[in-house]
Amino acid sequence: MTFEGPQSPDVASVAETLRARGMRMTPQRERVLAAVGSLGHATPDAVAEAVDRDGGPPLSLSTVYRNLEALERVGAVSHTHLEHRAPSYHLATHANHLHLVCLGCGAVSELPVRLVDGFARAVMERAAFVVDVRHMAVHGWCAACEKEEL
Amino acid sequence: MTFEGPQSPDVASVAETLRARGMRMTPQRERVLAAVGSLGHATPDAVAEAVDRDGGPPLSLSTVYRNLEALERVGAVSHTHLEHRAPSYHLATHANHLHLVCLGCGAVSELPVRLVDGFARAVMERAAFVVDVRHMAVHGWCAACEKEEL
DNA sequence: TTGAATGCAAAAAATTTGCATATTG
DNA sequence: CAATATGCAAATTTTTTGCATTCAA
Secondary structure (H helix, E strand, O other), rough: OOOOOOOOOOOHHHHHHHHHHOOOOOOOHHHHHHHHHHOOOEEEHHHHHHOOOOOOOOOOOHHHHHHHHHHOOOOEEEEEEEOOOOOOEEEEHOOOOOEEEOOOOHHHEEEHHHHHHHHHHHHHHOOOOEEEEEEEEEEEEEHHHHHHOO | OOOOOOOOOHHHHHHHHHHOOHHHHHHHHHHHHHHHHHHOOOOHHHHHHHOOOOOOOOOOOHHEEEEEEEEOEEEOOEEEEOOOOOOOOOOOOOOEEEEEEOOOOOOOOEEEOOHHHHHHHHHHHHOOEOHHHHEEEEEEHHHHHHHHHH
């Protein structure tokens, strides 16, 4: 249940990383980044909606898609699959959390990543596979929904 | 790397479960079920393709979607998110495996679920949340791709 | 200045839905 | 027979692309 609300991205350092790769920081890109930060984790269209509500001029949907991709490419954001189809993006700096998604009510809660350390180590030893925890979504049932399922 | 190839679904028992719920077993449904079994895990359109290659008459795409949903509703199959967008279905009986998806080459390998037991227990204690292991996909990097990434 | 990014509109994909008809139990 | 499933075609929804134009560095 530990949902650590919105977070602000470190715009300056992301901008720097972008430039280091020959890419640029633009107002649109910054707004997308800020939206991802304030939403915590969100699908492309949720990001688009949030951006539309941030006061600035409307942003082309394709720009949202392209920016999420660009930001992920430079490691500023990453995604997981909290929902059935669309990917959910979150700030890379917000990734020290493990996402728990209830299949009953859809609620998303978070837990400290250290809970997977042991598991990640086992996978490493057993399969020489490095788990990307940022990308990990754990589905299941929260106490309330579990009870209803009976 | 333990990929336990295709599996055959227990048609009779699935049929029975369907009937118990007022649903029916149809040739189409059986073909979809068989395709999921032989593919191991597959997206709706991969299932559709497989069904088209099984010798029988072509199957309407909407029937594939509706059947995957129906089969999941009765617990015969379940899905995870191995790919970026589309869900991947697998037989429920094939779910004692944990899916490892390499973000580099896309390869999907499997591991015995018992590797997550400890983690699942920790989540249960810590968050009163029951992890649905069948639904768990672990993304990361296989040894080969990890090396290339440097 | 110049290549990256944007906006828009059009194209593709991926799903879903309505409805008449066929089938299962 | 009655109710569930199917097939098709049309409608949605979601994501991607092409291209002329704008803008960051």
